[in-house]
Amino acid sequence: MWSEHEAVGGPRRLLLIEDSPSDAALLEVQLRESILADASIDHESTLAGALGRLRESTYDAVLVDLGLPDSDGLETFLSVCEAATPAAMIVITGVNDERLAGEAVRRGAQDYLVKSEYRRGEVARAVNYAISRQHVLDELRRARDEQLATKDRFLSHVSHELRSPLAVVHQFASLLFDGVGGPLSAEQQEFLTVLRRNVDQLRVMINDLLEVGLAQLGSLTVECQVVALASLLAESVAAYRPQADQRGIDLALHAEILPDVIADPHRVREVLANVIDNALKFTPQDGRVRVEARPGANDVRVTVRDTGCGIRPADLDQIFEQFFQARQSDEFSRNGLGLGLFVSRGLVQRQGGEMWAESQLCHGAAISFTLPVVRRTLEMEEAE
Amino acid sequence: MSRGKVLIVEDDDDLRRGLGLRLRHLGYDVVQAQDGVGAVNVARQERPDLVLLDIGLPGGDGISVLDRYANLAALAATPVVVLTGRDPQTTEPVVRARHNVSAFLHKPADNDQLAAALAAAINGGGSGRE
Numbered sequence: 426m427w428s429e430h431e432a433v434g435g436p437r438r439l440l441l442i443e444d445s446p447s448d449a450a451l452l453e454v455q456l457r458e459s460i461l462a463d464a465s466i467d468h469e470s471t472l473a474g475a476l477g478r479l480r481e482s483t484y485d486a487v488l489v490d491l492g493l494p495d496s497d498g499l500e501t502f503l504s505v506c507e508a509a510t511p512a513a514m515i516v517i518t519g520v521n522d523e524r525l526a527g528e529a530v531r532r533g534a535q536d537y538l539v540k541s542e543y544r545r546g547e548v549a550r551a552v553n554y555a556i557s558r559q560h561v562l563d564e565l566r567r568a569r570d571e572q573l574a575t576k577d578r579f580l581s582h583v584s585h586e587l588r589s590p591l592a593v594v595h596q597f598a599s600l601l602f603d604g605v606g607g608p609l610s611a612e613q614q615e616f617l618t619v620l621r622r623n624v625d626q627l628r629v630m631i632n633d634l635l636e637v638g639l640a641q642l643g644s645l646t647v648e649c650q651v652v653a654l655a656s657l658l659a660e661s662v663a664a665y666r667p668q669a670d671q672r673g674i675d676l677a678l679h680a681e682i683l684p685d686v687i688a689d690p691h692r693v694r695e696v697l698a699n700v701i702d703n704a705l706k707f708t709p710q711d712g713r714v715r716v717e718a719r720p721g722a723n724d725v726r727v728t729v730r731d732t733g734c735g736i737r738p739a740d741l742d743q744i745f746e747q748f749f750q751a752r753q754s755d756e757f758s759r760n761g762l763g764l765g766l767f768v769s770r771g772l773v774q775r776q777g778g779e780m781w782a783e784s785q786l787c788h789g790a791a792i793s794f795t796l797p798v799v800r801r802t803l804e805m806e807e808a809e
Numbered sequence: 810m811s812r813g814k815v816l817i818v819e820d821d822d823d824l825r826r827g828l829g830l831r832l833r834h835l836g837y838d839v840v841q842a843q844d845g846v847g848a849v850n851v852a853r854q855e856r857p858d859l860v861l862l863d864i865g866l867p868g869g870d871g872i873s874v875l876d877r878y879a880n881l882a883a884l885a886a887t888p889v890v891v892l893t894g895r896d897p898q899t900t901e902p903v904v905r906a907r908h909n910v911s912a913f914l915h916k917p918a919d920n921d922q923l924a925a926a927l928a929a930a931i932n933g934g935g936s937g938r939e
Contacts, residue, residue: 581896588894589821592917596827599920605834628917635896646902 437464437556440478442489442505443517444470448540452488452517452548459549472496472504479508485556488538490517491525502529513559515551535559584635591631595624629702633764647689647775651799654718654725655683657690661697662716665705673710676701680718686725686796692772693796696780699765700729700792707733707790724778724795731791736784744782745770766792813858813931814838818848818874819892820866824916828861828892835924845869849877852884859911859931864893864900875908888930892918 439456443449449468456466467482469475472495479487487509491501506514516537518526526537535555538548600606602617609617662678669676697716704714712732719726736744743749748763770780773794784790815837819825822843829839842851845868852860860878864871871891878884889908893900894916901913911930914922 585894585896588916589824592894593821593823593827595917596824596831596920600827600830600834603834605830624917632915 437461437485437552438482439464439466439552440475440482440484440487440509440512441466441468442470442472442475442487442493443468444490444493446470448490448517451543455543455545455548456552459546461549461552470494472501475505476508479505484509484512486513486515486535486552486559488515488517488552490540491522491529492519498525499528499532502534503532506533511559511563513552513555515555580634584631587631591624591627595621595628598624629765633768647692647772649687649689649776651685652688652690652693652796654686654688654693654727654796655680657693658697658716658718658727661694661701664698665701669705669714672705672708674705674708675711675713676705676716677713678716678718680716681720683718683725684720684798686798688776688778688796689772692776696769696772696794697727697729699769700794703765703792704729704731704733704790707731709733720798721795724797726793726795728791728793730789732789735786735788736782736790737786741782741784745780769794810836811838812836812928814840814855815927816840816842816848816852816855816857816860818842818844818860818866818871819863820844821863831920831923832861832927835927837927843867845871845874848874849881852878852887853881856883857887859927860887860889861927862889862891864891864895864904872904872907875904875910879908888933890914890926890930892916892923 439461441449441452443452449470453466453468456462456464467478467484469478470493472493475487475489487505489501489505491498493501496504502514502516514529514534516526516529516534517540518537519540520542523537523539526534526539530537535558536551538551598617598620601609602614602621658678658680662676666676701714701716708714708731713730714732715728715730717728717730719728740749745766747767749767766780773780773796777797778795780792780794782790782792812835815832817825817828817832817839819828819841820843825841825843829841832839840851840855840857842848845866847868848860848862848866848871862871862874866874869877871893875889878887878889888911890912891901891904891910892914904910904913911933912926914926918926
């Protein structure tokens with residue numbers, strides 16, 4: 426517990442915002458006759474004056490009457506609160522305004538005082554406790570931010586450190602596979618295929634891990650430009666055709682004539698890879714995966730449709746959440762980290778689009794996203 | 810016939826060896842360096858047609874190697890393909906802001922992607938670096 430006499434860093438600095446001279450004087454007397462006798466107290470009687478003061482100085486606590494000549498009610502509180510951070514806020518309210526005071530407390534005030542009901546020592550105690558509570562809150566907030574930053578740094582560090590050994594495994598496995606180390610039996614070749622597939626899976630996971638860390642740091646770069654979506658789609662589908670053929674899945678692209686879009690080609694490729702990879706993963710042999718693209722008025726909608734096991738209705742909203750893992754049959758039990766769609770949706774949104782899923786259990790799934798077309802952006806620029 | 814001489818700059822011994830084998834398999838002659846100082850010295854002696862450069866290196870990172878190349882008349886025009894395990898999202902803009910590298914790949918790079926980047930960089934000649 427904190428003591429009433431606890432003082433961090435010398436005399437308190439208080440700002441009193443009160444338009445009634447007599448109320449202000451009463452409060453000052455209360456404060457002067459208390460343990461806060463040595464506090465420095467500035468006094469303002471308007472919101473404008475208070476905001477000016479808050480631009481120049483910082484305070485341990487701000488006492489604010491919500492009814493000022495140039496501002497009234499919760500507005501007063503919110504304006505002062507924003508400017509006064511991280512000072513502790515104490516609201517001064519009339520006898521009939523306790524509901525308003527309660528609302529202010531809900532929005533971050535540490536306490537409230539009811540005018541003309543001050544008991545001896547109450548004002549000082551309220552101010553002192555408010556400051557202490559504010560300190561504790563700030564400490565907690567700082568600790569939480571630090572933990573989050575540490576977690577992001579950790580993720581980033583780990584995924585970087587994993588890359589070099591993974592690159593070595595990847596390289597030597599493919600050297601063996603390509604016969605650089607000598608001829609292979611059919612069985613050895615098959616074993617190496619399994620090894621390489623799993624190395625690739627690990628690579629995707631590490632990339633996802635790094636991207637989640639970055640996305641949360643807000644430093645994931647998205648650099649939009651005019652992009653010919655049609656060729657990008659063809660490229661992405663072609664890249665997955667060997668994998669589809671190998672699994673006996675019919676992978677095809679159905680695209681109408683498409684306008685150019687405004688997007689980051691690198692990021693669109695990433696999103697497509699993620700969604701197509703997912704679709705292939707959940708589609709059984711002899712199934713189909715269709716990549717469709719349709720131009721709309723303002724955007725192009727890309728849909729990847731599969732004939733796989735579908736998504737449970739309860740999961741439709743969840744699949745874009747971090748670390749989501751679909752409950753699947755044993756055959757497809759390894760689904761990666763559950764970050765692909767989370768990252769993908771973030772990337773689509775950063776490019777001005779939306780991403781969603783539709784499915785009926787046992788009747789396949791469709792994941793769609795939109796990207797804004799060039800025309801719309803130019804019009805918007807003209808309008809601005 | 811050789812497709813050209815590539816200098817691999819990589820501090821991880823195993824990866825350097827693996828990349829060396831891969832590039833020889835692709836038909837390149839290979840010379841190697843394991844740190845920033847070696848990257849400059851070997852390049853001056855061997856005059857490679859292309860440098861495959863890691864960014865996180867002991868003894869001066871890949872960016873300072875690029876700085877040195879840019880200041881050496883004999884190397885200023887040599888094309889460079891970056892292969893890094895560092896976060897590409899933050900590293901690539903920093904490198905590209907200072908140097909005109911031919912390609913930027915992340916570890917572990919797909920072999921087809923690596924082969925395509927090397928071929929494009931060598932065929933594109935070394936005209937572009939600033």
